[in-house]
Amino acid sequence: MAVLGITAVEEEVYRLLLRSPGVELSEVHLLARQAPIVLDAAVRRLTELHVMREDDGKAWPHSPDMVVNRLAQQRLEELYHTIRTLSDLRPIVDSLTLESGERGPDPEHAPVERLIGLPAIRERLDELAFFARSEILACEPYDALTPENIESARPLDLRCLRRGVVVRNLVRASAVADDTTRAYLQELTAAGAQVRVIEDLRELMLVYDHRTTLVPVDPKNTSKGALCSSEEGIVTTVVNNFERLWAGADEFTDVVGPGNRSSDEPELTTLQAEVLRAMCTVSKDETGARQVGTALRTYRRYISELIRILGAENRAHAALLARERGWI
Numbered sequence: 001m002a003v004l005g006i007t008a009v010e011e012e013v014y015r016l017l018l019r020s021p022g023v024e025l026s027e028v029h030l031l032a033r034q035a036p037i038v039l040d041a042a043v044r045r046l047t048e049l050h051v052m053r054e055d056d057g058k059a060w061p062h063s064p065d066m067v068v069n070r071l072a073q074q075r076l077e078e079l080y081h082t083i084r085t086l087s088d089l090r091p092i093v094d095s096l097t098l099e100s101g102e103r104g105p106d107p108e109h110a111p112v113e114r115l116i117g118l119p120a121i122r123e124r125l126d127e128l129a130f131f132a133r134s135e136i137l138a139c140e141p142y143d144a145l146t147p148e149n150i151e152s153a154r155p156l157d158l159r160c161l162r163r164g165v166v167v168r169n170l171v172r173a174s175a176v177a178d179d180t181t182r183a184y185l186q187e188l189t190a191a192g193a194q195v196r197v198i199e200d201l202r203e204l205m206l207v208y209d210h211r212t213t214l215v216p217v218d219p220k221n222t223s224k225g226a227l228c229s230s231e232e233g234i235v236t237t238v239v240n241n242f243e244r245l246w247a248g249a250d251e252f253t254d255v256v257g258p259g260n261r262s263s264d265e266p267e268l269t270t271l272q273a274e275v276l277r278a279m280c281t282v283s284k285d286e287t288g289a290r291q292v293g294t295a296l297r298t299y300r301r302y303i304s305e306l307i308r309i310l311g312a313e314n315r316a317h318a319a320l321l322a323r324e325r326g327w328i
Contacts, residue, residue: 004071005078006051010042014051017061025059049074050283065315066283072316112234114217116225121214122152124228128208129156135166137207137242142171144178154184158191162324167193170245172201176252189252190325196249203245205238213238268309268327275302280319280328 001011013028028039043059046052050070052061061067115121129136145153160167169188175181176197185195204222206214212230215238216222229235268276271292278288278299289299303315310325312318322328 001071003075004068005075006049006071007042009038010046010051013039013042013046014061014067017052017059018064021060022058025054025057028059062283066285069315070283072314073319076316076320112227112229112231114225115214115228121226124214124226125206126156128206128212128214129160132160132165132208133163134209135168135207136160136209137168137205137239139170139201139203139205139242139245141201141204142181143174145175145181145184147180150180150184154187157188157193158324161188161191161193162320168246169193169195170201170242170249171195171197171252173197173199185252187325190327192324192326195252196246197252198245198249201245203241205242207235207239207242210235210239272302272306273327275299276306276322277328279303279306279315280322 001014002008006014016028017023025043028043043052043054047054050062051067052059054060115124157167167188169185171181171185176185189195202219204216204219212228213235214226214228216224216226218224271294274292275288275294278291282288282291285300285303286296289296292299294302303318306322307313307315307318310318310321312321319328
């Protein structure tokens with residue numbers, strides 16, 4: 001259970017309780033054969049993590065299913081927090097540069113990099129998306145996305161959204177008319193992205209954290225390559241142009257409407273939504289069942305159905321997928 005943040009001693013105590021539920025706390029010290037101070041710390045932490053509970057001097061374990069799912073969700077949240085922290089390494093680099101006595105690049109004379117060829121452009125996009133920490137602005141005048149385009153973009157887009165990065169995307173109205181493209185845009189909006197639609201869209205521009213921008217060398221022929229710049233004046237100009245277009249665009253959800261909902265994105269019933277919220281907020285199935293007003297067996301059946309709908313492996317995975325889709 002180390003992967004879930006549980007030490008070897010804590011796991012030993014939990015397994016002991018699973019074998020002997022309701023054992024006296026005083027007997028735990030004898031059975032575990034560990035130093036009292038170590039066992040006291042383990043019991044205290046297991047109680048805080050809701051892995052076990054004490055009642056009248058006896059120790060009771062919580063169910064493995066509940067314990068593992070809760071610990072897994074907690075560990076994933078911790079990992080996402082670490083990723084968000086690591087996504088902004090510039091302050092560390094600047095601090096170390098000052099210590100070394102070296103001068104960093106002059107921001108007023110930052111070079112404009114020319115990227116030639118799709119592999120070079122994609123490599124830079126991957127890098128910028130990985131380190132993005134606040135907002136990505138994307139203005140993309142395509143008429144449709146191929147399945148290959150979508151499979152390449154999906155991991156980058158969803159990874160950014162999971163980290164809490166704001167993603168605003170401007171697309172052509174013709175793109176919304178394409179079934180494959182529309183379904184992907186619906187997937188992004190369900191995960192938290194903001195999408196707007198504009199009839200006449202010609203500019204291609206990308207901005208990361210209001211610090212770096214990519215624009216085509218030739219707007220009429222994007223195959224000629226792209227320009228990547230962190231020049232403040234260039235970035236500000238591109239951002240202002242994006243905001244002007246954004247202000248005049250229509251909301252994607254208004255354009256699509258409920259009648260065009262993707263068949264891959266089922267709509268939850270009221271009870272399913274309540275069960276999903278309960279599953280993600282309460283620790284015991286009994287409590288969740290009472291909260292939504294169903295029998296325990298019915299409540300668990302709904303949870304199994306939600307896990308299937310979300311395509312998840314377990315409850316913790318289902319909770320994360322539900323957050324990505326904006327269901328909770």
